[in-house]
Amino acid sequence: MAGSERQETESALDRLDAVLARLEKAVVRPNAAESELRILRQAHEAMRAKVGHALADLDGLLEEFGEHG
Structure with missing residues (x-):
């Protein structure tokens, strides 16, 4: 995997982690x-x-x- 592709993938995974963290907060904290x-x-x-x-x-x-x- 090329360096730029790897960075894009890591960036997308970071954004996905952030979204999941916000969803967990919304569900856990009414x-x-x-x-x-x-x-x-x-x-x-x-x-x-x-x-x-x-x-x-x-x-x-x-x-x-x-x-x-």
Whole structure:
């Protein structure tokens, strides 16, 4: 293999190694925005459940007052 071909091959392999290193980082280290979004979704679902229970309690109270009112 000629010197210039060898250099090109080594350069291509170096670039490939760099790409693979970036891919490994992306897979191993989760994106902070995705983690935050997951946390926000969980908080949203918990809040929806609380509000749903509160509305059910209010409906029950309104029915009770309607019967006794």
